[in-house]
Amino acid sequence: MTRQGLAGYPHPPEACLVNFYEASARMGLHQDRDEQEFEAPVLSLSLGDTAVFRIGGTQRGAKTLSLKLASGDALLFGGAARRAYHGIDRILAGSSTLLPQGGRINLTLRRVTKPEG
Numbered sequence: 001m002t003r004q005g006l007a008g009y010p011h012p013p014e015a016c017l018v019n020f021y022e023a024s025a026r027m028g029l030h031q032d033r034d035e036q037e038f039e040a041p042v043l044s045l046s047l048g049d050t051a052v053f054r055i056g057g058t059q060r061g062a063k064t065l066s067l068k069l070a071s072g073d074a075l076l077f078g079g080a081a082r083r084a085y086h087g088i089d090r091i092l093a094g095s096s097t098l099l100p101q102g103g104r105i106n107l108t109l110r111r112v113t114k115p116e117g
Ligand SMILES: O=C(O)CCC(=O)C(=O)O
Pocket: 017, 019, 027, 032, 044, 051, 053, 069, 086, 087, 088, 106, 108
């Protein structure tokens, strides 16, 4: 792996958001737009139970597609997908034994500020 790592972006992330999903948890469709730097992809790492993930376009109401994110999966929101609406429809309880109590952990690593220079 190069210094740019999975994200293919030459500056380190500045924040890691940790979400824990119990079996009944959902996350509605939203855009990640709190950061100042949109050239950097958001790197999403999934641990534990599989999630049914939904992603659409950059406009609310655009066509969406659904995919399963299993434990160990890494997903990059980069390029046009950086501002795509996305969310979690459901958690498939019991699909992983990684977390003894079940559930899912999602880590999103984010560059927040624009690099200087
Ligand atoms: O849990 C996921 O895979 C998505 C997390 C997410 O959309 C977010 O933290 O903004």
